[in-house]
Amino acid sequence: MKTPPIVSPADWEAARQDLLVREKELTRARDAMAAARRRMPWLAVEKEYAFDTPRGRMSLPDLFEGRRQLVVYRAFYEPGVYGWPDHACRGCSLVTADQIGHVAHLHARDTTLVFASRAPQADIERLKARMGWRMPWVTMLDDFDADFGVDEWHGTNAFIREGDRVFRTYFVNGRGDEALGSTFSYLDITALGRQEDWEDSPEGYPQTPPYVWWNWHDEYSDAGPAEGWLEKVAEAEGTLTSVRSKPTHDDCCH
Structure with a gap:
């Protein structure tokens, strides 16, 4: 292993300051990307979908739980997945499920987070108990995964509700899911963003x-x-x- 040079405290601080300039550029670039997401066109969801949940059968609008936004992560947990039925996909478990922050913070921004898989509820509840996971997790009963680009593996869809209508606002999969899990990472992929007044958002968007x-x-x-x-x-x-x-x-x- 070829290690970097060993330097004095002054030289180390100078190197850190040089890197900080680039880090700030990256942060502002991420902010600009999130602002572009908030200007993505919306796609109306015209089809009805059904999910099995601990509280019984629910529709896609039901999953919002009265909030304005919904983020659905398709976790790969079903017969045929390596580790079934004791475990979900290792990637889904490591990259997303183990990184989830407390959903109360998302709720405070009018946003609901839900995991969705094809596994029956009994298996999902047993897995959550074993792994110590607390996020809402529903069972897909129809073509939701195929219709929204996640019929295999994993992916994250964001939706918004306007009255009785639901719209798809964003989708990310592959390595894009790696950064998700924290409150702000989820809010940054939603149509309304963090809803803070420093953000570059379209006029009239809710902000505090x-x-x-x-x-x-x-x-x-x-x-x-x-x-x-x-x-x-x-x-x-x-x-x-x-x-x-x-x-x-x-x-x-x-």
């Missing part, structure tokens, strides 16, 4: 200041963020404002 909506996953409620947290946010923003005219989102995160 960053940080203000964040909460512990067991304390989200209609009451809004705690006053103490708002004071901390205001204090941080005041510190940034004293340094530059207007704080920006990448002041703290590249």
Whole structure:
């Protein structure tokens, strides 16, 4: 193994600062890509689909659970998958299922996350218990997977609901699924994004200041963020404002 050179603290910091410039460029490029996703055309979903769930038979609109957006990850778990019935696909298990953050944060942004497979509910519930997974996981009963590009392997579809109508807004598969799992990675592939006011979104899209909506996953409620947290946010923003005219989102995160 040919290792990099060993340098002084000053040289190490200089190298880090050089790399940070490129990292900021990458972060802004990701932000620009997410902004382009928010401008993707929508595809109307005219066909009806059915899913078996722990609460009984549900339609695609039902999976939204009253929220405006829905993200569906097609996990490869069914007869014929290596490890069946004790395990789902190793890739799905490692790359996505084991990386899932708490779904309460997505719910706070009016977004529902659901896993979908062809395995029966009894097998899915047993697998979730064994692996310690808590995300909603439904059973596909028709051509949903084939119609949305995931009749084999894995892939992630994003949908939005306008009244009684459902629209497909985005799709990613292959290595694109590798980056998913965190709250922001899912929000960045949705039509509405993170819904924070620093984002480049079309006029009229719902947006709130960053940080203000964040909460512990067991304390989200209609009451809004705690006053103490708002004071901390205001204090941080005041510190940034004293340094530059207007704080920006990448002041703290590249």
